[in-house]
Amino acid sequence: MENLFMKFSDTWLNICKEAALNQELIARLRKARLNVLIADAIGPRGELLAELLEIPLVYTLCFYPGYTMEKYSGGLLVPPSYVPVILSGLGGQMTFIEREMEDFLQSSGDNGVVMFSLASMINNLTDKTANAIASALAQIPQKVRCSTSVVYTLSLRSLMNNFIEIHLIVGHPKTKAFITHGGANGIYEAIHHGVPMVGIPLFGEQHDNIAHMVAKGAAVQLDIRTLSSKDLLRALETVISNPLYKKNAMWLSTIHHDQLMKPLDRAVFWIEFVMRHKGAKHLRPLAHNLTWYQYHSLDIIGFLLAGVATVMFLVIKCCLLAYQMFVKMGMKKKRE
Known part of the structure; x- marks a missing residue:
């Protein structure tokens, strides 16, 4: 199988070379003033030509095993938890994940759920800190949704899963609080859904992100260097029991939603704007016009x-x- 793929790889390499180095073909395509290139994701030649012609690329189908071509050549995001991999035999309605998650959330009753996620930063935790976090989470009446398996001493009231999107939990009505490292994406998810936070910033701008939420009355900040189970337990009880934190989080959510147009519509508008104006070069920074020595x-x-x-x-x-x-x-x- 490896030899077969190597043979195909060499074949596509030769095809790409012949297409890219054919100056007559490239000149003829540029002269045609094409607006978009439509290609199959069977080989990388379509992506290469779109790059050379500086025009948008549209796939007619997703075909390559594992979506390798679509991911690495076309730059498409195809998470397997949402998009079924080719040759897997799965359809587009993979609801088993949502059913599992919904059953877990509904079983929390009136106490609700606490979302815990430090993303990739979890690898920076010491065993002592991880156990302190786990000890605190095991003592709260809420169920806990963890996005990592590092917190390994939790009871059966927790659910650990690495591939469920945060917004599926943070946006659920049962979610009472969000324990986060203060990454921009997580902060915006919490603001969008009006969920109070317990911030444990680890590095970079995360300290500023959490500080802004603390100033708005929507979060409590903890220091990772001195974190104990009692500190985390106290912070969770504060943001969950004190209705002021939920009120302030909902106030931020209301402001966040009060926009002239929805973010998705705005994204569509700007994509179409760039296409209508042939790349919208008037918006490009003038730094792109500098020579190498400048x-x-x-x-x-x-x-x-x-x-x-x-x-x-x-x-x-x-x-x-x-x-x-x-x-x-x-x-x-x-x-x-």
């Missing part, structure tokens, strides 16, 4: 070096002239 400021560096060299030359020249004048005056005095 981009690296070599012209400025050269000018400054030339200026410094000129000044040094003049200073040295003046010193030499002054020296020569003093030498001539000394010799003149000796003759007299």
